[in-house]
Amino acid sequence: MKKTKFYDIHKELGAKIVEFAGFEMPVQYSSIIEEHKAVRNSVGVFDVSHMGEVRVKGEKALDFVQKLTVNNAAKLSDGRVQYSAMCYLDGGIVDDLLVYRINENEFMLVINASNIDKDFAWMRENNTMGVDLNNESDEYSLLAVQGPNSRKVVEKVFNIDLEPVEYYHFTYGKFDGVDFLISRTGYTGELGFELYFKGDETTARKLWNALFEAGKEFNIVPVGLGARDTLRLEMGYCLYGNDIDETTNPLEAGLGWITKLKKGDFNASDVLKKVKAEGLKRKLVPMIFDEKRAFPRHGYEIVKNGETIGHITSGTVSPILNKPIALGYVTIENAQPGNVVNVKIRNKEFPATVTKLPFVEK
DSSP states (O other), X not given: OBOOTTHHHHHHTTOEEEEEXXXXXXXXXXXXXXXXXXXXXXXXXXXXXXXXXXXXXSTTHHHHHHHHBSSOGGGOOTTBEEEEEEEOTTXXXXXXXXXXXXXXXXXXXXXXXXXXXXXXXXXXXXXXSOOEEEEOTTTOEEEEEESTTHHHHHHHHHTOOOTTOOTTEEEEEEETTEEEEEEEOOSSSSOEEEEEEOOOHHHHHHHHHHHHHHTGGXXXXXXXXXXXXXXXXXHTOXXXXXXXXXXXXXXXXXXXXXOOTTSOOOTTHHHHHHHHHHOOXXXXXXXXXXXXXXXXXXXXXXXXXXXXXXXXXXXXXXXXXXXXXXXXXXXXXXXXXXXXXXXXXXXXXXXXXXXXXXXXXX
């Protein structure tokens, strides 16, 4: 198992450690509900150093990213970030990712931890432009500081003004003599900043301590993977391996907004154009339950009038709504908001209403 530069700190704090994507990662420190509410109401810190970073360099860097991803990276300028996805030639999703434009000849692609080897192999296979590809995942550490008070905390630590940094943009900072890339994206729906750096355990510990000292007045807390999942689900953000994978295409997964079919040819563009022209057969939809005893989990059947019409991909009890919520694929006829379906949970059917995202308004 791999360990992040913050592993010893997690152990000292008494975090519950689990295996995730080949890493030993903290799933929770106090309780998932407490950590979740701390991020919604103030500020929390996540160790997400397990994420992957791939550097793309060369005169054809943009051409490569355009072929590889579904969004239009030509719209990016230096210092901007874009949410996107990579598809196999049949339209199935290789991974969802963030595209950082460093300059016209250099991009950083941030990919999911469980997909690093697979993604990098796919990138190399598609590198017909001769760009320089470098998997820097093991070199980077990454903290995500999330919540309404996150900006104040990060500004104090780096002694910079982050007010001008707009959503899905990034800037640079320095701490302990180490260069940082500081971006504002987030996986929680709250204001938040990601701190990318290449440094040792000493820098990692100094950074952690500085953040928690700066955030003391805001009751800053460490947050594990458990609350990260409940926070993203309240916003309806997809998780690879649950809501999207090689068997799903971005249009049916509700990612049509990042799938730019008019930008020119890219991997699976012909297939996705055909899918759109013929109409979707199923769709990923948000569902909410009134019955608090319902706990929807990945893989549970969705039924209507005795027939299976889909399955749950992600589910939890929302700490903010105090109701069970879920994402799941249903046949297109049942995908309209307001439609009531049933979810089979322990051989009993619980009604759920198809709704709109996000579950929690921000």
